Amino acid sequence: MPNKPYLSVVIPSYNEIDNLKNKVLEKVIDYLKNQDYTWEVILTDDGSEDGTLQKLHQFAKKYPQVKVLENIHAGKGPVVKAGMLAALGEWRLFTDFDQSTPLSEIEKLWPRTKQDNEVIIGSREMVGSVRDEEPWYRHLMGRGFNILVQILAIPGILDTQCGFKLFSAQATKLLFNKLYIYGQQEQRSDAFTGAFDVELLFIAKKHGLKICEVPIEWHHHESDRVDPIKDSLRMLRDIIWIRIADLKGKYKNNV
Numbered sequence: 001m002p003n004k005p006y007l008s009v010v011i012p013s014y015n016e017i018d019n020l021k022n023k024v025l026e027k028v029i030d031y032l033k034n035q036d037y038t039w040e041v042i043l044t045d046d047g048s049e050d051g052t053l054q055k056l057h058q059f060a061k062k063y064p065q066v067k068v069l070e071n072i073h074a075g076k077g078p079v080v081k082a083g084m085l086a087a088l089g090e091w092r093l094f095t096d097f098d099q100s101t102p103l104s105e106i107e108k109l110w111p112r113t114k115q116d117n118e119v120i121i122g123s124r125e126m127v128g129s130v131r132d133e134e135p136w137y138r139h140l141m142g143r144g145f146n147i148l149v150q151i152l153a154i155p156g157i158l159d160t161q162c163g164f165k166l167f168s169a170q171a172t173k174l175l176f177n178k179l180y181i182y183g184q185q186e187q188r189s190d191a192f193t194g195a196f197d198v199e200l201l202f203i204a205k206k207h208g209l210k211i212c213e214v215p216i217e218w219h220h221h222e223s224d225r226v227d228p229i230k231d232s233l234r235m236l237r238d239i240i241w242i243r244i245a246d247l248k249g250k251y252k253n254n255v
Contacts, residue, residue, distance in 0.1 A: 005065070006037035007106075008089030012079045013056065013097045014046040020055050024099045029063060031103050041066045044083030047073030047187075077182030077196030084167070084176050092172050096163040105216045109166050112212045118171040119204050121157075122164030122216035129215035145232055149195075152239050153202050157213060160197045164216060171209055178203050180250040181241050195235040199242050203251050 009028065025043075032039045043056045043066065053070060060066040069086055071079050080094050091113065093106060101122055109120045123129055125146070149160050167175065176183075182196035204211055245251065 003038045005040040005087075005089040006091065007032075007035075007039045008042060008084075008087030008092040009039065009103065010042045010044060010080060010083035010087055010092060010094040011097050012044050012046060012076055012083065012094070013048060013052055014073070014076075014079075015048045015050040016052045016097050017050045017055070019098050020052065024097065025059055027099065028103050029066075032065075039065060040087065040089060042069060042083040042087050043067065044069040044071060044079050044086075046071055046075065046079040049073075072185055072187050074185040075182070075188055075194060075196075077179065077194060077199075078185045080196070081176045081179055081183065082185070084172050087172070090169055091166055092169065093166045094163070101162065101164040101216050101218050105164065106166065108214050108216060112214060113166070113168075115212070116210055117212040118168045118209045119175075119201070119211045120166040121159075121201070121211065121213050122162045122218070123159040123213045124162050124216065124218045125158035126213060126215035130217040132217070132219045145235065148236060149198055149239065153198055153242060154205055157201060157211065159213070160195075160201055162216070162218065163197075164218075165197070165200075171204070174207060174209075175200055175203050178251055180245045181238055195238040195242070198235075198239055202242055202246070206246070206251050207253075 009032070011025075011028070028041065032041070041063075043060065045053050045056060045068065053068070056068045060068045067086070069082055071082055084092050084094060095101060095103060105122065109122070112120045146158065146160065150156070154160060179196070179199055181199050182194060201211065
């Protein structure tokens with residue numbers, strides 16, 4: 001790549017054949033090709049078993065700015081970490097494969113990069129956000145989880161779980177290298193995402209990084225990977241582990 005990219009777009013994948021049929025990656029490229037900055041796309045795969053990886057490699061052959069990372073099935077946190085640390089961009093965004101938040105929403109985040117923010121996160125809960133077609137019970141459970149997050153870990157952030165987050169290169173290297181609960185690539189058998197966003201933002205707060213929350217547009221996509229009750233309990237457990245890890249000094253500068 002002749003020029004260092006200004007923006008790296010990191011997209012995790014796990015058994016995404018249906019989304020690939022919907023041409024989500026083509027839409028990402030079509031948007032980026034019309035921008036006046038340099039860019040790259042990192043497709044970081046989480047050990048897909050449905051032919052997704054082969055399709056990603058076929059897609060990447062069409063564009064020199066697209067790279068594919070192959071990972072064991074370790075879950076979203078470790079796979080996003082691999083992609084973010086492999087990226088070269090001055091700014092690095094991770095976004096969901098199904099494009100629940102369209103990539104064009106980054107235009108709402110760019111102005112905040114001029115205000116000394118190093119972590120800029122999309123929010124589905126702020127005034128001005130658009131939350132489309134989400135079942136009421138899912139929204140209610142999400143709000144309940146956020147209340148616990150604010151009490152136990154990160155006060156003041158309305159939506160830690162939105163999969164649309166932008167980091168400076170410096171913040172990326174600091175935060176993703178300090179992930180402890182979600183930092184290791186260990187084989188797993190399910191599609192549990194967990195509270196890795198909470199750990200990431202907890203570390204950012206601990207190290208005094210300026211975090212900005214921005215209202216964005218988000219569209220609900222039904223998934224059989226989510227068990228709202230079971231996953232919420234597991235995420236609560238992980239938040240407790242994050243606090244224990246902090247007490248043990250796992251997030252200090254000298255770790």
